[in-house]
Amino acid sequence: MINVSDYVAAAAEKVDPAVWCYFEGGAGDEVTLRANVAAYGRWRFRPRMLVDVSDVATATTLLGTPVAMPLGVAPFAMQRLVDADGEVATARAAAAAGTLMCVSTLTTRTHAEIAQAGDGPRWFQLYVLRDRGRTLDHIAEAREAGYSAVVLTVDLPYVGRRERDLRLGFQNPPPDLHLPYANLFENSPALTWRDLEWIRSEMPLPLVVKGILTREDALLAVEHGADAVWVSNHGGRQLDGVAAGLDALPEVVEAVAGRREVYVDGGIRRGGDVLKALALGARAAFAGRAFACALAVDGERGVAHALSLLRDEIALGLGLLGCTSPDEVARSHVEPTLPYDSPA
Numbered sequence: 001m002i003n004v005s006d007y008v009a010a011a012a013e014k015v016d017p018a019v020w021c022y023f024e025g026g027a028g029d030e031v032t033l034r035a036n037v038a039a040y041g042r043w044r045f046r047p048r049m050l051v052d053v054s055d056v057a058t059a060t061t062l063l064g065t066p067v068a069m070p071l072g073v074a075p076f077a078m079q080r081l082v083d084a085d086g087e088v089a090t091a092r093a094a095a096a097a098g099t100l101m102c103v104s105t106l107t108t109r110t111h112a113e114i115a116q117a118g119d120g121p122r123w124f125q126l127y128v129l130r131d132r133g134r135t136l137d138h139i140a141e142a143r144e145a146g147y148s149a150v151v152l153t154v155d156l157p158y159v160g161r162r163e164r165d166l167r168l169g170f171q172n173p174p175p176d177l178h179l180p181y182a183n184l185f186e187n188s189p190a191l192t193w194r195d196l197e198w199i200r201s202e203m204p205l206p207l208v209v210k211g212i213l214t215r216e217d218a219l220l221a222v223e224h225g226a227d228a229v230w231v232s233n234h235g236g237r238q239l240d241g242v243a244a245g246l247d248a249l250p251e252v253v254e255a256v257a258g259r260r261e262v263y264v265d266g267g268i269r270r271g272g273d274v275l276k277a278l279a280l281g282a283r284a285a286f287a288g289r290a291f292a293c294a295l296a297v298d299g300e301r302g303v304a305h306a307l308s309l310l311r312d313e314i315a316l317g318l319g320l321l322g323c324t325s326p327d328e329v330a331r332s333h334v335e336p337t338l339p340y341d342s343p344a
């Protein structure tokens with residue numbers, strides 16, 4: 001295993017196809033799923049030479065939380081489907097690496113169990129359920145667990161139609177899997193911008209809005225008090241045919257205009273992908289499947305290894321780009337490969 005793609009290939013070999021379909025698949029024709037990965041190939045670097053890069057640091061901060069690198073673990077659901085320790089294994093690996101982990105509402109381990117995995121930087125991903133009472137119970141449990149921000153996922157009023165799951169008979173929620181807080185189909189389709197205030201009052205932590213793809217919604221997020229905007233198409237699992245994360249990033253960055261931190265996810269496989277995201281204005285990137293694959297192949301050790309591979313690629317990439325820290329990566333460090341068109 002010398003790169004993330006090795007883990008992607010090995011996970012597909014190892015995991016039962018009737019389970020793996022849920023992790024690797026996207027919605028509809030998977031146009032957006034493919035676009036997420038392809039988008040990075042349409043940008044190339046403009047490295048600068050003869051910069052003193054004898055000290056390269058990958059560390060940064062996200063909403064004031066110190067992290068070892070500008071790449072975090074995206075919230076991905078139901079981790080016990082691929083590893084017995086599930087979210088606890090991922091949390092241990094992320095904490096040891098000093099990397100931010102975002103824990104899904106659809107976790108298979110409790111927040112109390114995850115909190116014991118080590119003192120790592122951790123955010124909490126919230127789905128507001130149709131049942132507001134149960135949402136409040138869930139929030140109350142999460143509050144105890146020491147998370148430092150709430151990530152509200154807004155791109156799932158309904159669950160995307162993931163045809164691999166249908167073909168292979170993947171049952172969601174899986175009948176014998178304990179989900180302590182919710183399953184995917186309990187999310188509230190009635191949620192609106194007005195509810196941000198309510199979430200804030202129940203969980204008074206910095207609020208990140210995840211699933212933004214347009215300048216219009218980026219502006220609304222800022223207006224309604226979001227502390228950060230997370231550009232995401234949910235790994236191509238929701239509305240098929242939307243822009244790749246990286247392709248939606250520039251318009252969101254332009255709309256937010258430096259007032260808030262902006263993150264992006266979708267298709268990250270390399271440290272170089274993270275550097276391209278930074279150059280286009282993201283404060284950090286997140287990856288889901290890269291870590292899901294590593295978890296499936298080798299549990300906590302796999303996630304730890306994938307994190308260290310990506311951290312090393314980010315460090316080497318920074319040095320070769322002529323940067324000594326993530327903050328130094330600028331728009332001038334990338335240009336489109338020609339011709340640049342939107343994804344087919």
Ligand SMILES: Cc1cc2nc3c(=O)[nH]c(=O)nc-3n(C[C@H](O)[C@H](O)[C@H](O)COP(=O)(O)O)c2cc1C
Binds near residue numbers: 024
């Ligand atoms: C198996 C799987 C489960 C996911 N579950 C959630 C979830 O519970 N909550 C959420 O906000 N996003 C969820 N996502 C989306 C991820 O947070 C992230 O947006 C996406 O995985 C990024 O794309 P990548 O997998 O190509 O890195 C999930 C993604 C995958 C692959």
